[in-house]
Amino acid sequence: MSSRQFYIVLALSVISMKMQKLPSLVAGDLGKDGWLLFLCFTLINVIGIILVFVLSKKSSVERLLQPTRNQFLNFLRVCLMFFATIYFLSQALLVYEHIQGLFANTLFDDLSWSFFSLFLLFAVSYLAHRGVENISLNFELFVWIIVVSFAILTILGAVKCDYSTILPLETIDFKPVLSALKKYSCWFADFFLILFLSIKAREIKLSKTLLVYLSSMIFMTFLTIVFVGIYDKVAPLAPGLISTISEQSLLDLSIGRVDWFLILFTEMGAILACGLNLYFANLCIHSCFPKAKSIILKLINAATVYVLDVIILVDLNKKIQFFCGVMNTISLVVIGVTMTVLLALYIFKPKVPQDCIIINQKAATTQSKRKRAKSKSNKKSEAEI
Amino acid sequence: MKKTLSVKIKEKFTQDSQIETLTLNASGEELAIFYIESIVDKKLFSSGLLAPLQKFIKTATKKTQTELFETIKTDVLSLFSITTSNNPNVILQNVLCGSVAVVLNENAMLVPLYDVDKRSISEPPTSRVIKGPREGFVEDIYTNLGLVRKRLKTPNLKIKELVVGKQTHTKISIIHLKGIARKDILNRIISQIKAIDIDGIIDSYYVESFLEDGRIKFFKRVGSTEKPDIFCAKLLEGRVGILVDGSPIALTLPFVMFEDLQSSQDYFTIPAMATFARIMRIFGLIFAVVAPGVYVALQSYNYRILPINFLVSVLSSIEGLSIPPLIEILIVLFLFEIITEASLQMPNSLAMALSIIGALALGNTAVDAGIISPPSIVVVAISSVALYIIPDEISENRLLRIVFTLMGGIVGLYGIIISFIIIVSYLVSIKSYGIPYFVPYAPDIKSDKKDGFIKHDVQDMLTRPTLFAGENKRRQTKRRNNK
Numbered sequence: 001m002s003s004r005q006f007y008i009v010l011a012l013s014v015i016s017m018k019m020q021k022l023p024s025l026v027a028g029d030l031g032k033d034g035w036l037l038f039l040c041f042t043l044i045n046v047i048g049i050i051l052v053f054v055l056s057k058k059s060s061v062e063r064l065l066q067p068t069r070n071q072f073l074n075f076l077r078v079c080l081m082f083f084a085t086i087y088f089l090s091q092a093l094l095v096y097e098h099i100q101g102l103f104a105n106t107l108f109d110d111l112s113w114s115f116f117s118l119f120l121l122f123a124v125s126y127l128a129h130r131g132v133e134n135i136s137l138n139f140e141l142f143v144w145i146i147v148v149s150f151a152i153l154t155i156l157g158a159v160k161c162d163y164s165t166i167l168p169l170e171t172i173d174f175k176p177v178l179s180a181l182k183k184y185s186c187w188f189a190d191f192f193l194i195l196f197l198s199i200k201a202r203e204i205k206l207s208k209t210l211l212v213y214l215s216s217m218i219f220m221t222f223l224t225i226v227f228v229g230i231y232d233k234v235a236p237l238a239p240g241l242i243s244t245i246s247e248q249s250l251l252d253l254s255i256g257r258v259d260w261f262l263i264l265f266t267e268m269g270a271i272l273a274c275g276l277n278l279y280f281a282n283l284c285i286h287s288c289f290p291k292a293k294s295i296i297l298k299l300i301n302a303a304t305v306y307v308l309d310v311i312i313l314v315d316l317n318k319k320i321q322f323f324c325g326v327m328n329t330i331s332l333v334v335i336g337v338t339m340t341v342l343l344a345l346y347i348f349k350p351k352v353p354q355d356c357i358i359i360n361q362k363a364a365t366t367q368s369k370r371k372r373a374k375s376k377s378n379k380k381s382e383a384e385i
Numbered sequence: 386m387k388k389t390l391s392v393k394i395k396e397k398f399t400q401d402s403q404i405e406t407l408t409l410n411a412s413g414e415e416l417a418i419f420y421i422e423s424i425v426d427k428k429l430f431s432s433g434l435l436a437p438l439q440k441f442i443k444t445a446t447k448k449t450q451t452e453l454f455e456t457i458k459t460d461v462l463s464l465f466s467i468t469t470s471n472n473p474n475v476i477l478q479n480v481l482c483g484s485v486a487v488v489l490n491e492n493a494m495l496v497p498l499y500d501v502d503k504r505s506i507s508e509p510p511t512s513r514v515i516k517g518p519r520e521g522f523v524e525d526i527y528t529n530l531g532l533v534r535k536r537l538k539t540p541n542l543k544i545k546e547l548v549v550g551k552q553t554h555t556k557i558s559i560i561h562l563k564g565i566a567r568k569d570i571l572n573r574i575i576s577q578i579k580a581i582d583i584d585g586i587i588d589s590y591y592v593e594s595f596l597e598d599g600r601i602k603f604f605k606r607v608g609s610t611e612k613p614d615i616f617c618a619k620l621l622e623g624r625v626g627i628l629v630d631g632s633p634i635a636l637t638l639p640f641v642m643f644e645d646l647q648s649s650q651d652y653f654t655i656p657a658m659a660t661f662a663r664i665m666r667i668f669g670l671i672f673a674v675v676a677p678g679v680y681v682a683l684q685s686y687n688y689r690i691l692p693i694n695f696l697v698s699v700l701s702s703i704e705g706l707s708i709p710p711l712i713e714i715l716i717v718l719f720l721f722e723i724i725t726e727a728s729l730q731m732p733n734s735l736a737m738a739l740s741i742i743g744a745l746a747l748g749n750t751a752v753d754a755g756i757i758s759p760p761s762i763v764v765v766a767i768s769s770v771a772l773y774i775i776p777d778e779i780s781e782n783r784l785l786r787i788v789f790t791l792m793g794g795i796v797g798l799y800g801i802i803i804s805f806i807i808i809v810s811y812l813v814s815i816k817s818y819g820i821p822y823f824v825p826y827a828p829d830i831k832s833d834k835k836d837g838f839i840k841h842d843v844q845d846m847l848t849r850p851t852l853f854a855g856e857n858k859r860r861q862t863k864r865r866n867n868k
Contacts, residue, residue, distance in 0.1 A: 004829055103799045106687050116796050123803045123810075130814055137813040138806070141827040256692035264802050271806050 005136035006201035007208060008143050011216040013276055014190055015150070016269035017091065020098035020240040022187055023224045025320060028236030029180050032166045033173065035224045037180050041188035042217040044181075048191025049213060052198065053206045062199050065287040081284040083335050084196075085301070088281035090186060090327050091193075093305050095274035096120065097313045102243050102267060114310045120271070125302040127275025128282055132200050135276050142268050149265035154223060156259060157245035161229035186327035192335065196280050242266055278305065391417035391488045393473040394480075404480070407435075411442045411489075414453060419476070420485040426500035434485060434496060437461050450490050457487065458494055465496045478554065503528065509611035509633070511776050516653040518614040526556050526630035532613040533560060533628075537620065541565070547578055555586035556630040564857040565623050565849065570818045574625050574638060589632040596627075596638065598816075604781055606817045608637035608644050615649050623854035639817040639853060641824045643837065645777045646670075651840060659840040666774050667838070673771035674785045677714050678793030678801050680764045684710040686797035703758040711794025713757050717765040718787060720747065725769075820852045 001009070018038075026034040064081070068074050099120055100113050108116070127135055190213065198204060227241045230248065238244045246259040278301060285297045313319060388396075398404040398419070407418040416438070420430065441461045448456065458467055469492060470476055476486045476493045483499025506528070508514075509521035522529045530544065541563040548554050557578060561571050574596065581595050593607045608624070610616050611633055619637045620626050627636040646666050651659035683691055684699070691699070706713060724743040728736045751757045772782050785808065792800030815822040825833035833850045835841040848858050 002828060099799075103797070106689065107797050107799055110686070111796065116799075119792075119796060119800060119803045123807050126807055127810055130810055134810055134814050137821070137823065137827040138810055140829055141809065141813065141823055254692055254694070256695070257690045260687070260690045260798075264798055267802060268806060271802070 001133060001136045001197075001200045001202065003201060003203045003205070003208070005140050006197060006204050007212045009132075009136050009139045009197060009276065010194060010209065011212050012139055012143065012146055012269045013193065013273040014213065014216040015220055016146075016266070016273040017095055017277075018187060018220055019223065019242045019266065020270070021094075021101055022184070023227050023241040024236050024238045026180065026184065026224070027228055027231075027238075029183070030176055031235075032228055032232075033177060034228055034235075035166065035221050036172060036177050037184065038217060038221040038224055040177065040181055041184075042214065042221070045188065045190045045213065045217070046210060048189075049194055049209060050206065052191050052195045053209070056195075056198060065199070065283065067287075067290060078288050080335065081288045083330050084192070085281045085284040085288065087186075087189065087192065087327070087331050087335060088277045088284060089301060089304055089308075090323075090330075092124065092274050092277035092281060093308050093313065094187070095270050095277065096124065096305055096309050098240065099267065099270060099274070100309075101240050102263070104239065117306065117309065120274075121302055121306050123271060124275045124278050124305075125298065127272065128278035128302075129298060132197070132276065132279055135272055135279060138272050139269070142265075142272075145265045146269045149262035150219075153242065153246045153259060153262050153266065154219075154226065156249035157223075157226040157230060160249050161226045162232070163225070163229050165229050165232045166225055182328060182332075183324050186324060186331045189331050189335070192331075193277075193280075196283070278302065390471060390473065390476075390491050390493060391415070391419075394419055394476055394486070394488065394493075397473060397477050409438065409442055411453060411457075412445045412448060414450060414489060416442070417488040418485060419480050419488065420498070421480060421483070424483040424501050425485060425498040429500070430485060430498055433464060434462060434487075434498070438487075454489050454492055454494075457489070462487075462494065462496060465498075468495045469493065470495060482554070501525075506532070512610070512612055512615070512649065514648075514650050514653070517649050518612070520613055521611045522613060522616075522628075522633040522635055524631050524633055526558060526628055529613070529628050529633075529635065530558060530560075533617060533620075533626075536613060536617040537562070542620075545575060547575075549578060549581050549583070549592070550586040551582075551584045553585040553587065557586070557592060558628040560620060560626040560628065562620050562623075565621065565855055566625050567623060567853065567855045570639060570853075571625050573818060574627070578627075586629060587631065589627065589629040589634045589636050592627060592629055593636055596636070603784075604812065604815065604822075605778065606640055606815065606822075608640040609634050609777065610637065611635070612649060618649075618652075619644075621849070621860075623849050639820040641817065641820060642812065642822050643825070645775050646838075647836070652843070656840045656842050660838065663838050663840065669771040669774035670778075670782065673768045673774065674782050675789050675801065675805075676764055676768040676771075677718060677761075677786060678789030678791075679798070680761065680793075681710045681714050681790055682793035682797040682801055685794060699760055702760055705755050706758055707755070709794075710761075711790070714761050714765065714790055714794070715787075717757055717761050718790065720751075721765055721769055722783070824852055825850070 023034065026037055030037060064077060068077065096117075100108060100117060127138070194209065194213075223241060223245065227238070227245055228235050230245065231238050243263055246262070247257070250257065250259055281301050282294070282298050285301060286292070286294050289297065313323065394417075395406065398406075403421050403423060405418075405420050405422050409416040409418070418435075418438075438457070438461060441457065445453070445456075458469070468479075470479075471492050476488070476495065479495045479497075480486050483497065483501070485496045485498050487494040487496065503525045504523045506520050506523055508519040512521075520532060522532065534542065539562070543561055543563050545559045547557045547559065549557050559571070559575055559578065577596055578592065581592070583591065583595075586592060589609070593609070594602075597606045608619065610619070613635075616626055616635045616637065624637045624639065627638070629636075646663055648662070648666075651662060654662075684703070688696055703710075708716075720743070724739065727743075728739055731739055748757075748762055752759055752762065768786065772779055772786075775782070788808075789801055789804055792804045796803075812822050813827055821828060824830060825837055830851050832848055833852075835846050836850075844861075847861055847863070848854075849860055851858070
């Protein structure tokens with residue numbers, strides 16, 4: 001994966017995974033102050049990203065996926081990978097469920113989701129099977145379609161938004177925001193995604209990664225403001241951000257809901273993000289059970305997403321408390337603690353294989369230097385000819 | 386008794402009435418001539434070969450067999466590039482390929498006089514242009530090689546000739562520009578063609594089939610063109626070209642999807658117009674493939690997207706239809722496919738009448754009978770016209786159109802977007818000789834995009850496509866009109 005692909009995947013998956021049901025759920029808990037939650041999580045993730053980069057300087061991130069001779073380390077590693085599998089499966093599940101939410105009114109009132117979701121399951125499983133390179137190429141190919149669609153939808157929403165609904169800022173109550181931080185943390189462990197993405201990426205820089213992440217999250221915060229600005233008190237009842245943000249903008253023009261096509265384009269980002277999470281879940285589970293056949297593990301993961309969606313998340317609003325509770329325990333306590341211990345052990349280990357991101361970066365720069373030297377010699381020989 | 390060479394050849398040619406045999410007597414030695422009348426240049430044979438031989442025989446003095454053979458080879462038939470052989474199989478093969486074998490005792494001279502009536506050079510029907518060269522390849526490989534040589538007058542143009550097909554012995558020329566094409570790709574192509582073990586190569590498609598990787602061959606992975614100017618332009622980009630005797634279609638490798646969105650017309654117009662045309666082509670392609678599916682999806686499930694007035698007019702036109710939208714559009718597509726296939730097989734004189742009957746009479750009657758609605762005919766008609774915007778990919782797109790229609794009919798826009806993602810994801814994974822299918826857009830290669838959707842001026846295209854080119858990557862040293 002090239003650095004360009006890394007930044008595109010990062011930006012689009014961060015936005016795509018949060019753009020649907022989450023803002024209306026947050027609006028239900030925090031009302032007009034929901035945007036603050038997005039900003040708080042942005043700051044937490046910025047610290048997380050810096051930590052990921054610092055740790056990857058000291059140790060190899062890729063080693064998290066490979067078995068080690070030290071049995072204690074290996075046990076910790078397997079624990080981490082197992083919980084990471086659950087984390088990524090839950091992320092895939094959330095996006096999967098949100099896609100149903102998007103088409104719920106138009107399609108799945110008449111058709112059975114439990115049957116027709118198999119199409120989506122096949123698509124995301126296929127993407128996950130093809131791997132992160134394929135997903136990143138897809139993201140790269142669709143980047144302009146998705147970005148332009150987001151931009152138009154945001155503008156359509158922004159012109160109809162009443163920004164005074166989020167005012168006055170002095171009345172912000174921080175207590176519910178703090179409790180919401182705990183509740184919704186499973187949606188926001190973006191640094192964890194970056195950690196796994198960085199394994200496959202070349203020549204990525206901390207400054208650019210932060211810039212891309214901050215831009216994406218600021219955009220997401222703005223989208224939430226617009227969403228709450230339009231719907232105000234009824235925002236928690238809206239089925240999702242992206243399908244409703246431009247709903248009222250085109251009413252006066254009597255041209256129907258042509259913005260729906262833009263929503264569909266943005267949905268491509270969600271499907272790809274779902275595939276990406278399922279891919280990482282496959283990667284993690286395979287590193288837990290390296291001897292098992294990878295295709296069987298992939299099928300188990302896909303089946304898990306399907307079964308959980310059909311049984312557990314039949315109605316996300318009702319079961320959100322339970323889901324978030326379980327996921328927060330996993331994402332905050334287990335993953336956080338295990339990862340810290342594991343990486344600390346790696347840091348203090350004297351001999352560490354030098355194949356981390358920064359080393360890759362060095363290798364890449366030496367490679368590019370060689371290439372430059374080669375092209376110079378080519379030029380010389382051409383000139384001689 | 387030991388058989389002479391001419392007897393051995395005659396034995397091999399038994400039961401072939403096409404073989405002509407002439408026997409002359411030169412200074413007491415028997416001179417046998419073997420040839421196939423239908424594939425040799427008769428004029429040259431009689432005036433350039435037979436007449437001088439007869440004249441020589443009349444005046445020939447007594448010589449040894451070797452002296453006689455050498456005199457005929459060097460003095461009498463000196464105008465021809467003659468090869469010699471004493472192997473009956475080699476002689477037989479050469480005669481079958483249009484040579485005249487002049488056999489004297491145990492040796493034979495092989496005089497190449499191949500000439501078969503061939504189609505004259507004309508504009509190919511699949512890639513017509515308003516401006517630009519109108520020459521097209523023909524079925525004769527030597528004419529085609531001449532058309533390439535005419536455009537690339539450089540010693541770097543290298544042609545490797547191979548003969549493939551146990552029965553057809555078809556000549557295949559692998560063409561590249563030394564230093565510009567990548568050696569690894571060239572070697573792989575040569576070894577792949579050498580490995581072909583088939584009884585006959587009738588057309589370049591047979592070779593194409595052996596060059597494609599993977600078992601699933603839904604999308605084409607080998608470039609093809611009928612125009613020598615496009616062929617040469619692709620060689621200049623670093624691709625390897627393949628010409629097959631008997632086929633007017635030249636193959637080029639590696640192939641990327643964007644090639645089919647480019648037209649030779651783009652290079653004979655201003656960049657802005659070329660850009661516009663390319664964007665139209667991609668929109669046309671997407672429209673052609675997706676339109677019937679979207680129409681069915683909108684009519685079946687997602688009708689709320691449509692403006693009220695438009696929806697009312699559509700609803701009024703489909704009023705009274707008893708069949709569901711999916712079946713209706715499938716009927717129209719099916720009818721269109723039948724008409725297309727029939728018009729391809731039919732003689733030209735009947736094709737016009739058929740299209741009138743098919744399009745007007747059948748269409749009108751079906752609408753009047755309430756079997757199909759006018760909007761569905763309009764959608765399929767526009768989609769079918771749009772299919773021809775990229776003539777090289779019609780077959781794939783015709784099939785894809787049915788897939789999208791089915792998905793749109795079964796699960797609406799949800800199905801279309803899912804199918805789209807799966808198909809693109811598959812396409813993105815395809816590589817042609819290690820080159821990703823969606824280059825220069827996925828992965829993104831900035832310098833190669835100068836000949837992409839937004840076409841730059843030729844002066845700006847300083848380098849060849851990054852992934853195709855070998856050592857020599859530069860087209861021009863610098864821009865002439867520096868700003």
